[in-house]
Amino acid sequence: MSPSFPKRYRPLATSGPCGPESDVWSQSAFKVACFLEKQPSVTDVNYLGLEDHPSTRSRASTCGWSTPSTDDRYGKKVNRYGHLLSFRVKDGPAAARKVFDRLQLIMRVTDLGRVKSIATIPSISTHLQQGEESRKMAHIPPDLIRLSVGAEHPDDIISDLEQALSAAK
Numbered sequence: 001m002s003p004s005f006p007k008r009y010r011p012l013a014t015s016g017p018c019g020p021e022s023d024v025w026s027q028s029a030f031k032v033a034c035f036l037e038k039q040p041s042v043t044d045v046n047y048l049g050l051e052d053h054p055s056t057r058s059r060a061s062t063c064g065w066s067t068p069s070t071d072d073r074y075g076k077k078v079n080r081y082g083h084l085l086s087f088r089v090k091d092g093p094a095a096a097r098k099v100f101d102r103l104q105l106i107m108r109v110t111d112l113g114r115v116k117s118i119a120t121i122p123s124i125s126t127h128l129q130q131g132e133e134s135r136k137m138a139h140i141p142p143d144l145i146r147l148s149v150g151a152e153h154p155d156d157i158i159s160d161l162e163q164a165l166s167a168a169k
Helices: 007-013 019-037 056-062 092-102 132-137 154-168
Strands: 042-046 069-071 076-078 084-089 118-120 144-148
Touching: 019 042, 019 084, 019 154, 084 092, 092 144, 092 154
Parallel strands: none
Antiparallel strands: 042 084, 069 076, 084 144, 118 144
């Protein structure tokens, strides 16, 4: 296992993502999303950087800030679609809860946007009081897990998701 949460990222824990760190997290999120798309126990992956995302055609014109652009620092196009994604677990809410409960590296919390990778099930946390009908209208199914990819090595995040998803099989 590669070292997770390197010392150089600790000062960012209070200052939030910026510059090269955000680029690294976007690349990690893309790698994690690609991994999740191939998992038989995952039915849907929602990440803006994926080619089959519903916003693919419009993102270049409406989300100029997140369009891959050539960056002087890298000399190539850079994924700047962010570090937030979500996925649905096959076989419903009970299977999603099993996956969620088995996460070890990824923290289970009710908020998103930290330096460390974190996950939440909105239907039982942030949107619990909204009610089932309102959650349906907001497209928040009970088997949805939201993931904020952090500063850990993407292979470590994928390893954690892999062992957690084995619970849903």
